[in-house]
Amino acid sequence: MTTVSPFDRPYQPKDIEQKWYQVWLSKGYFKAETSAKKKPYVIIMPPPNITGSLHQGHALAYYIQDCLVRWKRMLGHNVLWLPGSDHAGIATQNVVEREMTKEGLSRHKLGREKFIERVWQWREHYGHRILEQLHRFGASCDWSRERFTLDEHSSKAVTEAFVSLYQEKLIYRGSFLINWCPRCESALSDLEVEHEEKKGKLWQIQYALADEPGQVVVATTRPETLLGDTAVAVHPEDERYRSLIGKFVILPLLHRKIPILGDVSVDPAFGSGVVKITPAHDFNDFEVGQRHHLEMISIFDEKAHLTREAGPYQGLERFKARKQILQDLQKEGLLMAEQEHLFAQGLCQRCQTLVEPRLSLQWFVKTKPLAAPALRAVQSGEVKIIPEGWGKTYFHWMENIKDWCISRQIWWGHRIPAWYCSEQHTTVSSEAPKRCSVCKSQSLKQDEDVLDTWFSSALWPFSTLGWPRQTKELKLFYPSHVLETGFDILFFWVARMMMMGIHFMKEPPFHEIFLHAMVRDAEGQKMSKTKGNVMDPLDSIETYGSDALRFTHLSLACQGRDVKLSNDRIEGYRNFMNKMWNAARFVLMNFPKETKFSTDFDSSELPVVHQWILTRLQETILETRRSLEEYRLNEACFTVYHFAWSEFCDWYIELSKSHLNAEVLWYTFRELIKLLHPFMPFITEEIWQHLPDKEVESVMMASYPKANSAHVHAMAKKEMEAMMAIVSYIRTVRAEHQVKPSKTIPAVIVVSNKSIFSLLEREKSTMIHLAKLSEFSLSLKAVDTKNYVVGTVGFADVLLPMRELFDVENEKKRLQKELQKIVQELEHIEQKLAQSSFIEKAPKEVVEKEKQRAQELKLRKQQVGNNLEKICSG
RNA sequence: AGGCGGGUAGCUCAGUUGGUAGAGCUUCGCCCUUACAAGGCGGAGGUCGCAGGUUCGAGUCCUGUCCCGCCUACCA
Numbered sequence: 001m002t003t004v005s006p007f008d009r010p011y012q013p014k015d016i017e018q019k020w021y022q023v024w025l026s027k028g029y030f031k032a033e034t035s036a037k038k039k040p041y042v043i044i045m046p047p048p049n050i051t052g053s054l055h056q057g058h059a060l061a062y063y064i065q066d067c068l069v070r071w072k073r074m075l076g077h078n079v080l081w082l083p084g085s086d087h088a089g090i091a092t093q094n095v096v097e098r099e100m101t102k103e104g105l106s107r108h109k110l111g112r113e114k115f116i117e118r119v120w121q122w123r124e125h126y127g128h129r130i131l132e133q134l135h136r137f138g139a140s141c142d143w144s145r146e147r148f149t150l151d152e153h154s155s156k157a158v159t160e161a162f163v164s165l166y167q168e169k170l171i172y173r174g175s176f177l178i179n180w181c182p183r184c185e186s187a188l189s190d191l192e193v194e195h196e197e198k199k200g201k202l203w204q205i206q207y208a209l210a211d212e213p214g215q216v217v218v219a220t221t222r223p224e225t226l227l228g229d230t231a232v233a234v235h236p237e238d239e240r241y242r243s244l245i246g247k248f249v250i251l252p253l254l255h256r257k258i259p260i261l262g263d264v265s266v267d268p269a270f271g272s273g274v275v276k277i278t279p280a281h282d283f284n285d286f287e288v289g290q291r292h293h294l295e296m297i298s299i300f301d302e303k304a305h306l307t308r309e310a311g312p313y314q315g316l317e318r319f320k321a322r323k324q325i326l327q328d329l330q331k332e333g334l335l336m337a338e339q340e341h342l343f344a345q346g347l348c349q350r351c352q353t354l355v356e357p358r359l360s361l362q363w364f365v366k367t368k369p370l371a372a373p374a375l376r377a378v379q380s381g382e383v384k385i386i387p388e389g390w391g392k393t394y395f396h397w398m399e400n401i402k403d404w405c406i407s408r409q410i411w412w413g414h415r416i417p418a419w420y421c422s423e424q425h426t427t428v429s430s431e432a433p434k435r436c437s438v439c440k441s442q443s444l445k446q447d448e449d450v451l452d453t454w455f456s457s458a459l460w461p462f463s464t465l466g467w468p469r470q471t472k473e474l475k476l477f478y479p480s481h482v483l484e485t486g487f488d489i490l491f492f493w494v495a496r497m498m499m500m501g502i503h504f505m506k507e508p509p510f511h512e513i514f515l516h517a518m519v520r521d522a523e524g525q526k527m528s529k530t531k532g533n534v535m536d537p538l539d540s541i542e543t544y545g546s547d548a549l550r551f552t553h554l555s556l557a558c559q560g561r562d563v564k565l566s567n568d569r570i571e572g573y574r575n576f577m578n579k580m581w582n583a584a585r586f587v588l589m590n591f592p593k594e595t596k597f598s599t600d601f602d603s604s605e606l607p608v609v610h611q612w613i614l615t616r617l618q619e620t621i622l623e624t625r626r627s628l629e630e631y632r633l634n635e636a637c638f639t640v641y642h643f644a645w646s647e648f649c650d651w652y653i654e655l656s657k658s659h660l661n662a663e664v665l666w667y668t669f670r671e672l673i674k675l676l677h678p679f680m681p682f683i684t685e686e687i688w689q690h691l692p693d694k695e696v697e698s699v700m701m702a703s704y705p706k707a708n709s710a711h712v713h714a715m716a717k718k719e720m721e722a723m724m725a726i727v728s729y730i731r732t733v734r735a736e737h738q739v740k741p742s743k744t745i746p747a748v749i750v751v752s753n754k755s756i757f758s759l760l761e762r763e764k765s766t767m768i769h770l771a772k773l774s775e776f777s778l779s780l781k782a783v784d785t786k787n788y789v790v791g792t793v794g795f796a797d798v799l800l801p802m803r804e805l806f807d808v809e810n811e812k813k814r815l816q817k818e819l820q821k822i823v824q825e826l827e828h829i830e831q832k833l834a835q836s837s838f839i840e841k842a843p844k845e846v847v848e849k850e851k852q853r854a855q856e857l858k859l860r861k862q863q864v865g866n867n868l869e870k871i872c873s874g
Numbered sequence: 875a876g877g878c879g880g881g882u883a884g885c886u887c888a889g890u891u892g893g894u895a896g897a898g899c900u901u902c903g904c905c906c907u908u909a910c911a912a913g914g915c916g917g918a919g920g921u922c923g924c925a926g927g928u929u930c931g932a933g934u935c936c937u938g939u940c941c942c943g944c945c946u947a948c949c950a
Contacts, residue, residue: 586909
C-alpha cells in the first residue's frame with residue numbers, strides 16, 4: 001500500500017475514508033476463515049429492515065459492533081461479523097403499498113405475484129443503499145457471507161423449523177381471539193400492538209330484564225360492541241345482583257335474549273358492577289365466554305366494518321357505528337350516563353391504526369416449553385445480559401409468556417408450509433405434498449398466509465450459518481460471542497432467538513447479550529420522520545467524517561442510558577481527529593527516517609519525561625483493554641482521548657520539541673495509533689500508511705497493544721507529576737498577571753527534599769522549556785524572598801520575581817483566594833483528625849494520608865499568609 | 875397497577891470494591907509560542923432532587939418521598 005493523499009491540514013476525512021474502505025475490501029481483510037487455527041470471534045449482525053435507509057440507531061449499533069470486531073481481530077481472533085438484512089414483512093409491505101397508492105395502484109389490483117415482484121424491486125434498491133451506508137460506517141463485516149431473511153437458504157431454514165415444530169406439537173392452528181389490524185388486514189402478535197393512554201368516554205347503558213320488570217346498567221367504552229354481546233356478568237358474591245344470576249336480559253337494539261352470569265373476573269366496585277360480555281371482541285370477555293361456553297358473535301369483518309350479525313347496522317364502519325348506536329340508544333332512552341374515562345388503546349405498531357380484537361383461525365407457537373430453557377440459560381449465568389438490569393425484564397416476560405400468533409394475512413414473507421384439502425384436513429410439509437395426509441385427496445391448496453417476520457429472525461443465528469445443513473460454519477461459528485442490539489427488541493427478537501436457538505441447536509445462540517440505549521436528538525426526543533428531527537448518519541458523516549461520528553456514538557454509549565446526539569458533540573470529536581492528524585504531522589516531521597522501530601528497547605535509564613509517557617502509555621493500554629472487555633466503550637473512549645490529547649499532545653509532544661527521543665516518540669505514537677484504531681479506523685489507517693516503519697501493511701491487521709511492564713516506571717510518573725504541578729503553577733501566575741506568553745521570566749525554586757532537588761536539577765532544561773523561563777535556579781536552603789512572589793507546590797517553594805512582572809493587586813486577590821481555599825480545607829481535615837473515632841476506626845493509611853495533607857496545608861497556609869502580608873506591606 | 879432507568883457545573887453527561895467532585899460544550903482572560911486557531915495556556919462555575927438512616931467518613935449502601943422517562947398489564 002502506498003500513501004495517496006498528502007498530509008494536508010486540517011484533516012479532510014471524506015476522500016480518505018472512502019479510499020481505505022475500498023482497499024480493505026479488496027485485500028479481503030474482513031473475511032473470516034473456515035480453516036483457521038485461530039480462535040473464532042463471532043458477531044451476527046442484527047439485520048436492518050429493508051424499509052428504508054439506516055438511522056442513527058443503526059449507526060450506534062454497527063459502530064459498537066465494528067469496534068468490538070476490529071479489536072478482536074487485532075487480538076488475533078478469526079473474526080466473523082456476518083451481515084444481512086431483514087425482509088420485515090408487514091413494515092416493508094406497508095411502505096411499498098403506500099408508494100403504490102401514490103400511483104393509484106393497490107396490491108389487490110396488482111395481484112399477489114406481481115406485488116411480490118414489486119417488493120423485490122424495492123429490496124434491490126434499498127438493500128443497495130443500506131450496503132452503501134454500512135461501507136461509510138466502515139463496517140468490517142464479511143460481505144461474502146451476506147444474507148437476507150428471505151433468501152433461498154433462510155427460507156429453507158424457516159420451512160424446516162416450522163415443520164419440525166409442528167411435528168413436535170409446538171406449532172398449532174386454532175381459532176382464537178387475536179389482535180387484528182383492520183388497515184393491514186392481518187393478525188398481529190401481542191408485541192406488535194403498542195399501547196397508548198387516551199382520554200375517552202365511559203357510557204352507561206340500560207339492559208332490561210327479560211322475564212320480569214326491572215333492568216341492569218352496564219358500563220362500556222365501546223358501545224358498538226353490544227351488538228356482539230352474548231351475556232352480561234356480575235360478581236357471584238355481589239349481594240345486589242346475586243338473585244339475577246341465571247336470569248336473562250334483553251339486548252338493546254337487537255332485542256336478543258342473553259343470560260346473566262356470575263363470574264369472578266367482574267369487579268363489583270367498578271361502574272355498576274355489571275359487565276356486558278362480548279366474547280368475540282374483547283380479550284377478557286373471550287375468556288369469560290370460554291368458561292361459560294357462550295356463543296361468540298363476530299360483528300366486524302376484516303376491515304372492521306359491521307357484518308350481517310349486526311343486523312340493521314351491517315356495512316357501517318366501526319366509528320360510524322358507534323355514533324349511530326349511541327344515537328339510537330339515546331332515542332330509546334337507554335343511554336344512562338356518559339363520563340370521561342382514561343383507557344389504554346392498542347395501536348398497530350406499523351401503521352398506528354386502532355387494533356381490533358378479532359376471532360380468527362391462526363397459527364400459533366406454543367411458547368411455554370420453549371421459554372423455560374431460555375429462561376434458565378440466563379438465570380444460570382450461561383448467557384449474560386449487559387447491562388444486568390435487563391435480566392429482570394427478560395425474566396418477567398419469559399415467565400408470563402403467551403402463545404405466539406405467527407400467521408399474517410399479508411403477501412410479503414415466508415409462505416406457511418401447510419396445505420388443506422377440500423375437507424379442510426391439514427398437511428404440513430417442507431415440500432409441496434401430492435396428497436392430503438389424512439384423506440389422500442389430491443386437491444390441495446397451500447395456506448395463503450405468511451409467517452411473522454420475527455419467526456425467520458428467531459432462526460437468524462444459525463440459519464445464516466447454513467442450518468438445517470450441518471455445515472463447517474455452523475460447527476465453527478455457533479454460538480456467536482455477543483449479540484449487540486437495542487433493548488427495544490429484547491422480546492421481539494432476543495428472547496425468540498434464545499428459544500429457537502436452544503431448541504434447534506441445543507445451545508444458546510450467544511454467550512453475551514449487550515443491549516445499547518436509544519439514540520435521541522439533542523433535546524432527548526425520539527427521532528422520527530414525523531417530528532422532522534431525524535439526523536441522517538450520512539449527513540453527519542459528510543460534515544464531520546465517519547470516525548468523528550463513530551467516536552461520538554461510542555463515547556455516548558454509556559450503559560443503560562439514552563444517547564443524546566448533537567452536532568456540538570460530533571464537532572468536538574471531529575476536532576479530536578484533527579488533533580491526532582496534526583500530532584502525526586509533528587511525529588513524522590521529527591522522525592529521523594533511518595530510525596528503526598522496536599518495542600523492547602531499554603527504557604530503564606531514560607530521563608523522566610520519557611519514562612513518564614511510557615508508563616502512562618502502558619496504563620492507558622491496560623485501562624482501554626479492561627474497558628473493552630467489560631463493554632464500557634465510553635470509558636475506553638475517554639481513556640484513549642485523555643491520554644492522546646491531554647498527555648501525549650499537550651505535554652509529551654511539547655516536550656519533544658526540546659527533548660526529542662525519537663525512539664520513545666515513535667514507539668508511543670505507533671502504539672497509540674493501534675490503540676485508537678477500533679475507535680477511529682479510517683484516520684488511523686491513513687496515518688499508519690505514512691509511517692515509514694510499519695509492522696504490517698494495514699493497521700487493522702496489526703496486533704493490539706499489550707502493556708509492557710518493562711516500560712512502567714512508577715517513580716518517573718511521580719516525578720513528572722511534581723514537575724507538571726510546578727509548571728502549572730508558574731503558568732497560572734503568569735496568566736493571572738498577564739505576562740505575555742512570549743516573554744520569558746526567571747524562577748527560583750527552593751526545595752529541601754533531596755530527590756526532588758536532584759530531579760529538578762536534572763530536568764532544568766525541561767522546566768525552562770515548559771514554563772517559558774529565562775533562567776531557573778535551585779536552592780536547597782531558604783533564600784531571601786523579599787522581591788519574590790512565593791508559591792508552594794508540593795515540597796517546593798516557587799519564587800517568581802515580583803516588581804517588574806507582577807500586578808500587585810492581582811497577586812493580592814489571587815493569594816487571598818488561595819488562602820481561603822486552604823483554610824477551608826484545613827479546617828475540614830482538622831475537624832476530621834480531632835475525632836478520636838476517625839483515628840481509631842479508619843484504615844491507617846487513610847489517617848496517615850490525612851495527617852500528611854494537614855501538614856502540607858499548614859505549611860502552605862503559612863507561606864501564602866506570609867506572601868500576602870509582604871505584598872500588603874510592600 | 876406493577877417493573878425498570880434517571881434527577882451531579884449554564885447545557886449534555888462520566889463517576890463499579892464508600893476516603894478531599896470530573897469531562898466535553900458554553901463562558902471569561904491572554905496568545906497566530908514553526909504539529910494543530912477544528913489550536914495553546916489559564917480562570918470562573920456544583921451544599922451531587924428532597925428527608926432520614928447505616929458508617930469515623932456517602933454522589934457512591936439502606937429506607938421513605940417528590941419530579942421525569944421508558945417498559946409490561948384484559949379493569950368493562
